[in-house]
Amino acid sequence: MxxxxxxxxxxxxxxxxxxxxxxxxxxxxxxxxxxxxxxxxxxxxxxxxxxxxxxxxxxxxxxxxxxxxxxxxxxxxxxxxxxxxxxxxxxxxxxxxxxxxxxxxxxxxxxxxxxxxxxxxxxxxxxxxxxxxxxxxxxxxxxxxxxxxxxxSSGDSLHKRGYRTKANQAPMKETLAAALVKLSDWTPDRPLYDTFCGSGTIGIEAALIAKNIAPGLKREFTFHSWPWIDKALIEECYQEAKKSIRTDVKLNINCSELDPETTKIAESNAKNAGCGEIKFQTSDFRSLDFSKFENSTFISNPPYGERLDERSSVEKMYRQFGEKFQQSNNCSLFLITSNENFPYLFGRPADKNRKLFNGNIRCYLFMYS
Ligand SMILES: C[S@@+](CC[C@H](N)C(=O)[O-])C[C@H]1O[C@@H](n2cnc3c(N)ncnc32)[C@H](O)[C@@H]1O
Structure with missing residues (x-):
């Protein structure tokens, strides 16, 4: 078929x-x-x-x-x-x-x-x-x-993995978060940072990829109720997926977030996903010491400032992020925003950018390798 x-x-x-x-x-x-x-x-x-x-x-x-x-x-x-x-x-x-x-x-x-x-x-x-x-x-x-x-054959959309029982205000779809990780230069032996982690989706999707955990393992699909699909075949595919989980991978995934309640949500989502080893902390990125970060990949989805009254504070934040990021050593950045002026505010033209949709919002993934 x-x-x-x-x-x-x-x-x-x-x-x-x-x-x-x-x-x-x-x-x-x-x-x-x-x-x-x-x-x-x-x-x-x-x-x-x-x-x-x-x-x-x-x-x-x-x-x-x-x-x-x-x-x-x-x-x-x-x-x-x-x-x-x-x-x-x-x-x-x-x-x-x-x-x-x-x-x-x-x-x-x-x-x-x-x-x-x-x-x-x-x-x-x-x-x-x-x-x-x-x-x-x-x-x-x-x-x-x-x-x-x-x-x-799916029922609920595939982004509903089943681990995100609670979400913050602007959660990113799990499918897009996984795509950002795949479009980045991150490999599991490299530290990964998301300094605007919200409900933790990017870090969790990276961990699922590194540990080879099938994204649908925790849920059912419409086809489960179809009599012509052999139940034994379904069971075999799930068992095979469970066996292919890599337990030997040492992860260095670090997520931080301004809001303490949101950090708690992210931590609980990561545990639900079987990725309890992701490190979470509540902190403003402005208080992090970026000179300690080296040979690492940053993947982030910061606030976009879509509302007119938020725009100037978000633009100020992008400038501050650029100043902080400059202090890091040999790090790459993959940042998604709807603000096309991001490179100017950040202080450096991106090596590449790619148009993507976050829901209905047309965005750019700015890539600094
Ligand atoms: C668009 S959301 C991120 C959504 C996330 N990717 C997810 O899937 O849930 C942006 C996050 O940045 C956080 N944030 C805003 N200002 C911040 C700052 N100065 N430092 C750290 N986090 C900040 C917000 O609290 C919000 O959770």
């Missing part, structure tokens, strides 16, 4: 690499999604192991449609009965971009009607109670009149 890993714009190449690392065959990479070939085992492993993807979908089909009749007819052509039995639940969720059919509720109801019509005919029944059985969330994505129909 064809599987699709969806992801935030800008993370496609990282997700592509992660899929290749699982030994799977990538068919194509497009904006926000990577399509790959795989069986049931690939479906389970992709959900369990991909750190930077949002969801794993099973592709049902693709077609061009500009009218509701075309959408209905082409949707009924697919063999929905191969996945959905007469008692299953199948909600439909649609998004539409730059398409003649732009009303998402209308697309949802036409696709639903088409699937119901197909199943009623196949099962020779008028009644599809949808009150028991497994759930098959149907995803419809229309882009420039090209429709993708798929079934979601």
């Amino acid at each position: 064809e599987l699709i890993a969806t992801c935030a714009f800008g993370l496609e190449k990282i997700v592509y690499d992660e899929i290749k690392k699982l030994g799977l065959w990538v068919i194509k990479t497009e904006d926000g999604r990577v399509t790959f070939e795989g069986d049931e085992s690939a479906l389970v492993k992709a959900n369990l192991w991909l750190r930077c993807a949002d969801r794993i979908l099973i592709k049902v089909g693709e077609f061009h449609a500009e009218t509701f009749d075309e959408l209905f007819d082409q949707t009924t052509d697919f063999e929905w009965e191969n996945a959905i039995t007469k008692n299953d639940v199948f909600p439909v969720d649609a998004t539409s971009v730059k398409s003649a059919l732009h009303s998402e509720p209308a697309i949802q109801s036409i696709v639903k009607k088409a699937i119901v019509t197909r199943l009623q005919k196949q099962y020779k029944t008028e009644i599809l109670p949808e009150n028991s059985g497994a759930t098959y969330q149907i995803i419809v994505k229309a882009n420039k009149d090209q429709f993708l129909l798929a079934i979601d």
Whole structure:
């Protein structure tokens, strides 16, 4: 079958690499999604192991449609009965971009009607109670009149690893934090610092990568309720993931944060994630002695000052951060912010920068190697 890993714009190449690392065959990479070939085992492993993807979908089909009749007819052509039995639940969720059919509720109801019509005919029944059985969330994505129909196998988005039971005010998605670590020069033998750690996501994701802990190990996915996926296969994939955890890695990950309550949250999240060895402290970065830091990697997501009244204090903070960072020895910095003037305020042009989205906020990852 064809599987699709969806992801935030800008993370496609990282997700592509992660899929290749699982030994799977990538068919194509497009904006926000990577399509790959795989069986049931690939479906389970992709959900369990991909750190930077949002969801794993099973592709049902693709077609061009500009009218509701075309959408209905082409949707009924697919063999929905191969996945959905007469008692299953199948909600439909649609998004539409730059398409003649732009009303998402209308697309949802036409696709639903088409699937119901197909199943009623196949099962020779008028009644599809949808009150028991497994759930098959149907995803419809229309882009420039090209429709993708798929079934979601993940349920909650993959950034919900299960370790972050509490979060601070502006937590970063775990998938983006993992991507920052992968885009940085950090290797587990190098000290890592996050001096604006919030709920600790960057440090925790780095530790999970270093210890080879599968990001999905602490949670379940929608596919767990699907009868056609062998329970023994699922168990085997989880057991294999548990066996591949590296217990021999010595970590030097240091997270600090201004707010004491937030530091406590971060510490508890790290313990939940099985990364209790991360060091946390409550401190203003301005009070840290940066001359002690050497040959280390800094990865941070400081406040952005999105609100107009916060902007000047955040810009002042970026200047102060630049002055402090100058005192460190041979350290690299990977900092994400929506403020495009960061290099000017920090006092040095970045060696590279990369556009990324933190939720809906367009950001830059400034890289100082
Ligand atoms: C955008 S949040 C970081 C979110 C974090 N990446 C996460 O996933 O939870 C920025 C954090 O910087 C902290 N902060 C603000 N000013 C600081 C300062 N002067 N020194 C250290 N931390 C500071 C805030 O308390 C906040 O938790």
